[in-house]
Amino acid sequence: MTEKPLRIVMVRHGESQWNHGKLFCGWYNCPLTKTGENEARQAGKALKEKGIEVDAAFSSLLLRANQTCDLILEELGVKEDVEVKRSWRLNERHYGDLTGQNKVVAVAKYGADQVKLWRRSYDVAPPPISQSNPYYTQIQQNKVFVDVPKEEFPTSESLKMTTDRSWPAIKSGKTVLLAAHGNLLRGLIKNIDNVSEEDIINLNLPTGIPFIYEFDKDMKPTKSLEFISDEKIVKTGLEKVKDQTTKTYVR
Numbered sequence: 001m002t003e004k005p006l007r008i009v010m011v012r013h014g015e016s017q018w019n020h021g022k023l024f025c026g027w028y029n030c031p032l033t034k035t036g037e038n039e040a041r042q043a044g045k046a047l048k049e050k051g052i053e054v055d056a057a058f059s060s061l062l063l064r065a066n067q068t069c070d071l072i073l074e075e076l077g078v079k080e081d082v083e084v085k086r087s088w089r090l091n092e093r094h095y096g097d098l099t100g101q102n103k104v105v106a107v108a109k110y111g112a113d114q115v116k117l118w119r120r121s122y123d124v125a126p127p128p129i130s131q132s133n134p135y136y137t138q139i140q141q142n143k144v145f146v147d148v149p150k151e152e153f154p155t156s157e158s159l160k161m162t163t164d165r166s167w168p169a170i171k172s173g174k175t176v177l178l179a180a181h182g183n184l185l186r187g188l189i190k191n192i193d194n195v196s197e198e199d200i201i202n203l204n205l206p207t208g209i210p211f212i213y214e215f216d217k218d219m220k221p222t223k224s225l226e227f228i229s230d231e232k233i234v235k236t237g238l239e240k241v242k243d244q245t246t247k248t249y250v251r
C-alpha cells in the first residue's frame, strides 16, 4: 500500500515574468524573474533555518515551478539526492482564453466581478482558449505536455477541475516538497481544510513563501497553512497578489 505523506511543504513558485507583467499565465511556460529566483532561494534558506529536510519533491511540468523547486533543493543542499517527480496534474489551472491577457485590462473589459469569478471562484471556468489566441499553438503543441492524455488536455479549467486532477499526483514520502502554482495550491487547501466555496474566493497565496501541512495517519490535517516567514513578508506578498488586477499596467 502507498505510504501517505505526513508532512507537505507547499510553495507557490516565485514571481514569474508573467506575474510581473500581470498577465494570465496558466499553462503558458514562462520563467521566473530575478525577484522570483531570489524568493525561491529565500524559501530554501527559510526551510533550512527551520531544520526542515525534505525527502521527496513534486512539481508541475512548468518551468516557473520547476525552477522554484530546484532552487529550494539547492539551498537545502539536497539537489543531487532528491528526485523531483514532475506531473502535468500539478500544472497551474489552465486559464483558457484569458491566457496572455493583462489582468488590469481584463477588469476594464469584463468588469471586476466577472474577473474575480474567473480567478477565485470554485467552479466557474474562464472561456475555453480559442485557436486565435496568440498562445494557443505554443501551449497545445508544447512538447513538454506530450504525455498529457489527449482527452484530458484542458482548454480551460475551474479551480474544481484543477483540484480534481491534482491530488492523485502526490504520492509518498515523509516530508514532501510541493513546488507548484497559486490556484493548484488553493484547490488542495480547499480540499484538505474543507474550505467552503464562499471562503475560497478570498484565499490568495503569495509567491515563493513556503507553508506547511502535517497529517495524522488518517490524512487528517494536524497543522494547516503555517507560513515559514515572518508575518510582515507574508502580508506584503498577499498585497502583491491582490494588486494583480489593479494599479499600473506594467507590461
Ligand SMILES: O=C(O)[C@H](O)COP(=O)(O)O
Residues within 6 Å of the ligand: 023, 024, 025, 026, 027, 092, 095, 119, 181, 182, 183, 241, 244
Ligand atoms: O496563471 C496565472 O496567471 C497565475 O499563476 C495565477 O494568477 P491568479 O492570481 O490571477 O489566479
